[in-house]
Amino acid sequence: MVALALDLKANAAKALADIELQRALLNVKRGFVTKRAEAKARLPEFDRLRDEARAIKLHTLSHLDLYLEYYERKVAESGGHVHYAPTAEDAREIILKLCRDAGAKLVTKGKSMVSEEIGLNVCLEGAGIEAVETDLGEYIAQMRHEAPSHLIAPIIHLNKETIAGDFRRAHAGLAPGRTLASAADLVAEARAVLRQKFLAADVGITGANLLIAETGTSVVVTNEGNADLTQSLPKTHIVIASIEKLVPTLEDSCTILRLLARSGTGQEITTYTTFSTGPRREGDADGPRDYHVVLLDNGRSEMLGGTFNDMLACIRCGACLNHCPVYATIGGHAYGSLYTGPMGAVLTPALVGIDHARDLPNASSLCGRCEDVCPVRIPLPSMLRAWRERDFARGNPTFLERTALKLWAYATKRPRLYHALSGATMKVLAALAGRSGRLKRLPFAGAWTQSRDLPAPQGKTFHQLYAKRTRG
Amino acid sequence: MSVSEENRTKVLDRVRDALGAHAPDRWREVNVRHRLVTHPSGTIPARSLGNHEACLALFSGMLASQGANFARVHDPEGVVKAIAGYLTDLELPTELRISEEPVLVTLPWLLAPRLKQVYGAPSPSDKVGLSRAIVGAAETGTLFLVSGAGNPTSLNFLPETHIVLVDAGDVVGSYEAAWDRLRGLYGEGTLPRTVNWISGPSRTADIEQTIIRGAHGPKRLAVVILDG
Amino acid sequence: MTKDLTRDAPLVGLLVTCLVDLFRPAVGFAAIKLLEDAGARVEIPLSQTCCGQPAFNSGDRADAKAIARQVVDSFEGLDYVVAPSGSCAGMLKQHYPSLLADDPAYAERARALAAKSYELTRFLVEVLQLERVDARFAARVTYHDSCASLRETSSGGAARQLLASIHGIDLVELPDSEACCGFGGAFAVKYPDISSAIADAKLRNITATGASCVVSCDLGCLMQIAGKLSREGQKVQVRHIAELLADMIDAPPIGKEQI
Numbered sequence: 001m002v003a004l005a006l007d008l009k010a011n012a013a014k015a016l017a018d019i020e021l022q023r024a025l026l027n028v029k030r031g032f033v034t035k036r037a038e039a040k041a042r043l044p045e046f047d048r049l050r051d052e053a054r055a056i057k058l059h060t061l062s063h064l065d066l067y068l069e070y071y072e073r074k075v076a077e078s079g080g081h082v083h084y085a086p087t088a089e090d091a092r093e094i095i096l097k098l099c100r101d102a103g104a105k106l107v108t109k110g111k112s113m114v115s116e117e118i119g120l121n122v123c124l125e126g127a128g129i130e131a132v133e134t135d136l137g138e139y140i141a142q143m144r145h146e147a148p149s150h151l152i153a154p155i156i157h158l159n160k161e162t163i164a165g166d167f168r169r170a171h172a173g174l175a176p177g178r179t180l181a182s183a184a185d186l187v188a189e190a191r192a193v194l195r196q197k198f199l200a201a202d203v204g205i206t207g208a209n210l211l212i213a214e215t216g217t218s219v220v221v222t223n224e225g226n227a228d229l230t231q232s233l234p235k236t237h238i239v240i241a242s243i244e245k246l247v248p249t250l251e252d253s254c255t256i257l258r259l260l261a262r263s264g265t266g267q268e269i270t271t272y273t274t275f276s277t278g279p280r281r282e283g284d285a286d287g288p289r290d291y292h293v294v295l296l297d298n299g300r301s302e303m304l305g306g307t308f309n310d311m312l313a314c315i316r317c318g319a320c321l322n323h324c325p326v327y328a329t330i331g332g333h334a335y336g337s338l339y340t341g342p343m344g345a346v347l348t349p350a351l352v353g354i355d356h357a358r359d360l361p362n363a364s365s366l367c368g369r370c371e372d373v374c375p376v377r378i379p380l381p382s383m384l385r386a387w388r389e390r391d392f393a394r395g396n397p398t399f400l401e402r403t404a405l406k407l408w409a410y411a412t413k414r415p416r417l418y419h420a421l422s423g424a425t426m427k428v429l430a431a432l433a434g435r436s437g438r439l440k441r442l443p444f445a446g447a448w449t450q451s452r453d454l455p456a457p458q459g460k461t462f463h464q465l466y467a468k469r470t471r472g
Numbered sequence: 473m474s475v476s477e478e479n480r481t482k483v484l485d486r487v488r489d490a491l492g493a494h495a496p497d498r499w500r501e502v503n504v505r506h507r508l509v510t511h512p513s514g515t516i517p518a519r520s521l522g523n524h525e526a527c528l529a530l531f532s533g534m535l536a537s538q539g540a541n542f543a544r545v546h547d548p549e550g551v552v553k554a555i556a557g558y559l560t561d562l563e564l565p566t567e568l569r570i571s572e573e574p575v576l577v578t579l580p581w582l583l584a585p586r587l588k589q590v591y592g593a594p595s596p597s598d599k600v601g602l603s604r605a606i607v608g609a610a611e612t613g614t615l616f617l618v619s620g621a622g623n624p625t626s627l628n629f630l631p632e633t634h635i636v637l638v639d640a641g642d643v644v645g646s647y648e649a650a651w652d653r654l655r656g657l658y659g660e661g662t663l664p665r666t667v668n669w670i671s672g673p674s675r676t677a678d679i680e681q682t683i684i685r686g687a688h689g690p691k692r693l694a695v696v697i698l699d700g
Numbered sequence: 701m702t703k704d705l706t707r708d709a710p711l712v713g714l715l716v717t718c719l720v721d722l723f724r725p726a727v728g729f730a731a732i733k734l735l736e737d738a739g740a741r742v743e744i745p746l747s748q749t750c751c752g753q754p755a756f757n758s759g760d761r762a763d764a765k766a767i768a769r770q771v772v773d774s775f776e777g778l779d780y781v782v783a784p785s786g787s788c789a790g791m792l793k794q795h796y797p798s799l800l801a802d803d804p805a806y807a808e809r810a811r812a813l814a815a816k817s818y819e820l821t822r823f824l825v826e827v828l829q830l831e832r833v834d835a836r837f838a839a840r841v842t843y844h845d846s847c848a849s850l851r852e853t854s855s856g857g858a859a860r861q862l863l864a865s866i867h868g869i870d871l872v873e874l875p876d877s878e879a880c881c882g883f884g885g886a887f888a889v890k891y892p893d894i895s896s897a898i899a900d901a902k903l904r905n906i907t908a909t910g911a912s913c914v915v916s917c918d919l920g921c922l923m924q925i926a927g928k929l930s931r932e933g934q935k936v937q938v939r940h941i942a943e944l945l946a947d948m949i950d951a952p953p954i955g956k957e958q959i
Contacts, residue, residue, distance in 0.1 A: 027681045045515045052514040065487045066504040084480040137678035183679040215663045225629050225674040225689025232625040249511035254647040269612040273669035285593050285624035287665045297483045304490035325880040329897040363891050365884025367847040388759030409763035412749040438955045447889040451896035452927030455955035462725035
């Protein structure tokens with residue numbers, strides 16, 4: 001995994017104070033949330049398709065060994081090669097060797113979270129191979145040595161002035177006096193610069209949104225067309241995808257594709273959806289001579305068949321991020337993890353262990369909106385809770401957290417004690433508040449009162465008043 | 473065992489461990505084979521199930537709303553006139569890089585003497601490309617273009633302006649109907665190297681969520697439907 | 701105070717909830733009034749304390765189970781269990797069955813309890829067939845869908861129906877009403893910065909309605925919202941929906957001074 005500081009609280013504080021980021025995050029809420037609702041309204045079959053997509057994914061997962069073997073055979077039949085990678089290191093080794101065998105000096109890359117998961121770019125650069133991200137957002141993130149901050153909108157946190165500054169620094173050879181005032185200016189410059197890379201690349205590496213067993217096909221969706229220039233121009237096309245990307249048939253891919261863009265951006269369909277099967281055929285006008293698919297495990301097989309099995313159904317649409325109140329306030333980088341938002345909060349502990357990622361499932365109000373919008377109905381809140389159970393069982397919560405919980409549990413299991421203690425406590429609190437009805441400060445309650453008043457209790461508890469009423 | 477054999481065994485063994493699937497299980501295998509062979513469809517949106525006229529209307533409406541230009545003509549002469557008119561109206565270059573599809577090669581190009589035709593794989597300096605869609609799915613205004621002899625995939629992406637010809641009889645309602653067409657042409661369980669679904673011109677919203685055309689692929693997509 | 705109810709009237713156990721018990725008993729009494737006026741007999745099992753959410757959401761499954769068993773025991777023999785809280789009712793309805801599924805002595809009883817557990821407004825409308833309330837509140841009011849009342853007890857329709865029937869009320873929809881207020885139980889104090897920032901967004905939406913009063917089915921949300929409004933010196937009043945429905949607004953609004 002790309003290693004980032006996992007200090008969510010400190011990161012969150014910085015993110016909350018970052019005015020530019022906060023402004024940018026409003027775009028997520030206003031844009032993606034509204035657009036998904038509109039897209040859903042335009043497709044009456046939407047919810048039924050979600051049930052079917054979920055069923056397809058779960059069926060595939062429960063037969064994954066058989067589908068993998070069939071997929072592998074079909075890829076070979078079409079002239080391609082499948083390579084299994086148990087770990088991130090295995091994947092890097094395989095891809096590095098393929099690049100070296102191809103004599104690669106320049107590699108273009110379509111957007112692939114999995115390639116970031118295995119730290120591919122760093123590995124290639126270390127071997128003297130230039131690796132250029134071609135998705136515009138990823139290109140800019142790469143320029144800034146940053147991870148993407150959102151599953152499908154990698155630089156949603158940046159404004160165009162910042163990007164213009166980055167372009168001037170990175171594209172040093174271009175005329176210093178040129179205009180880079182508008183988004184159109186920036187896109188035009190990126191198009192020109194990256195066009196040269198597309199044409200010169202020896203190897204193109206893409207991810208895959210889906211792998212189709214029926215035909216041995218990898219599917220990539222983009223709006224830009226960058227993945228297409230990446231996978232059709234160079235002599236070698238390498239696909240890196242994790243094993244759970246598999247679906248059985250072309251029809252199954254249709255069901256999922258109907259949900260993917262609608263859920264993530266509210267588009268009916270992405271501009272480009274490309275189905276690649278093997279290398280170029282005899283007589284083809286263009287296309288790569290070599291086609292390789294690297295199938296990454298890296299912790300997925302451990303999730304199979306267990307509590308977090310359904311997380312493997314994720315189609316990486318980004319809807320959960322877009323609707324999450326926590327993501328909406330702190331953005332992606334604050335999570336300190338490659339995968340962010342609700343899906344990241346469930347997936348990351350599975351990949352790196354709960355001990356190294358405990359803030360992720362804990363920093364949630366469990367509002368449940370993520371599950372409401374997930375196209376494959378992953379029960380994300382239940383899984384967040386399941387991580388909390390593991391976290392608790394491992395003794396990870398702080399002494400304060402555990403003590404507070406224990407005290408509450410102790411008291412609530414003993415009603416008479418509870419009623420006596422609570423009566424006494426509420427009397428004190430009410431007295432402290434006086435007639436004001438609220439407490440601005442309270443010992444031990446700083447976490448609440450730092451940003452909120454604490455409404456005062458009425459003074460007597462319900463049980464006290466009810467007892468009085470029934471007596472009198 | 474080679475490293476790659478070892479890796480393969482490791483991953484598949486782990487998967488079988490997790491699923492408790494080490495013993496051969498006829499029912500599991502039947503399940504899988506059945507689905508692969510019969511490839512059942514899920515729910516197909518009602519919008520895809522209209523009659524042919526409705527499909528054509530949906531197809532063009534979706535393409536238009538997704539930023540493509542659209543023209544419906546009734547004969548090959550109309551195709552050439554539409555292309556010439558489009559390029560002239562927008563003051564675009566008149567040299568066309570054309571894929572070597574017979575239906576494109578045999579168009580009556582003489583009707584538009586100012587257009588210059590160049591065939592085959594595109595060069596990076598080509599400004600206008602013309603290719604043919606093998607089928608169109610009305611449900612989202614999606615063109616299916618396939619790789620092949622004389623059909624360079626790069627032609628769909630390199631030139632700034634991309635013009636696509638599709639026959640009205642090749643416009644179907646749903647993605648599934650389109651895939652069935654391809655199965656008819658290529659057989660079961662196989663596909664050409666590339667099938668491109670194209671539903672509009674290239675775009676990005678990565679910068680401040682502002683939509684800009686022509687991120688890496690074509691800035692313009694024009695679709696000509698031949699309905700004759 | 702208690703009406704003369706026939707023996708056929710359904711016997712409802714009121715799950716007071718810890719927040720209502722400790723902070724705002726007025727909500728409990730409003731709930732009793734609503735239930736009795738609508739034709740139910742209400743009992744208050746004295747052995748109830750908490751529904752077990754704090755332990756459950758913190759991953760302390762053992763304590764959550766222990767408290768769940770206590771609740772199952774406390775509410776045995778009643779026709780229904782009703783809580784003036786979407787999250788507590790949701791706890792019983794959605795989570796008790798799986799929580800106690802592997803306890804043979806409680807599994808079936810937990811399922812039975814879940815089947816007869818309700819959030820207050822949904823119970824009034826769906827089971828007691830209440831169509832309107834006899835209350836008056838002439839002000840602009842907006843309603844916050846607490847996450848649990850929205851997603852675990854589906855109470856939004858019932859709550860709005862009863863609110864709309866209040867004489868003189870000017871009920872306006874809250875923009876993005878489905879958005880969380882940031883309370884989330886222990887989350888509010890474990891991640892206070894984030895919780896507070898989420899509340900800011902909720903407050904902006906409340907202000908945008910021009911409402912002078914905001915209500916909800918969950919006291920936790922209301923304390924979060926009231927606490928934020930108070931810290932910002934805003935005049936918007938905060939009450940539990942039961943107070944308005946029962947026409948019992950003698951107590952000061954949540955977090956506001958006594959007059």
